[in-house]
Amino acid sequence: MLKTMNHTEDIEPQTINDSGSDNFPKKINNRLILKDLFLIYKEKEIDVVAIQGFNATFNAGEISVIMGPSGSGKTSLLKLIGGVLTPNSGEILFGEAKVSEMDENELAEYRRNSIGFLFQDKNLIPHLTIYENLEFIFDYQNFSHKKTSAQIEFLLKELNLQDRSSHRPTQLSGGQNQRAGLAVALANNPEIILTDEPSGELDSVSRNEIIKLLKTTIEKYPEKILIIVTHDPEFLSIADHVYFLEDGKIKSHMDSVELGEFLKNKTINKVKNGINDTQITIQKSDFEALKEKIKEMQKKIEKIEATKRIY
């Protein structure tokens, strides 16, 4: 049974986060393991096998990007991880908890305590202000009023929305909306953040903003797991892992080192094969992604070197 992770009960002095606030205490370092997952939608006479034999491990502090053609099972996979659907077979293990064996009540508790969903445009209630949207999500989770206002202020500050709290979603830019959406997704201090097409219809500036924000969130809260479903190759620049899905199966998986190589080769091949307008755009994004990747790899190498010096 999953430990209750209510904010008020879960504060342990030694695990208070680096930002110095006790609004978001660190939760136990966790790992999400998916073993041989199958999901079948039964529609009248027809069975649709949406996920077939999916295996993966998602670690805290890592960003995993899931890509694949329409209908390949990306959203279905997020629904399984998020405890919205139960697999027909296989296991979902989260720390000590066996999510795949939970009943409805346990799943509701798992979602409430451990899962944050960020969708393209479904995180905010349109007729409520940003503050009221946050209030709503906290009320729904039965927090005390005092605690609620402190946590709302904290979230607004974290996402740089203090001066937008009395605005409604329609009065905000696309990027600000996504920041507010992320505030809602983070309200329960979840260990697992799931995002489905977070950049959707955003312009490139807002898109880059949300990419940076998601990256910063994981850097700041490395005890969280972030899984991003997207069609947008720009997200590869922040990925520690990328999974390409096809027909509910992993067609390929790359870690950050392989990803760096892949992007480099892709760029080189495009140069070799001649460039048209579309390729110039893709090539530019690949190049920028590669630069980011190299920077990250350098940081990781520096960290390893520093550890070596200590020991």
Ligand SMILES: Nc1ncnc2c1ncn2[C@@H]1O[C@H](COP(=O)(O)OP(=O)(O)OP(=O)(O)O)[C@@H](O)[C@H]1O
């Ligand atoms: N509620 C449902 N009932 C029946 N079949 C479904 C249901 N939801 C999804 N499917 C089917 O399961 C398969 C996977 O769908 P899913 O939504 O997971 O794909 P996706 O990769 O997220 O696609 P997209 O990129 O278009 O969002 C598809 O064949 C889809 O038609």
Ligand SMILES: [Mg+2]
């Ligand atoms: Mg989808």
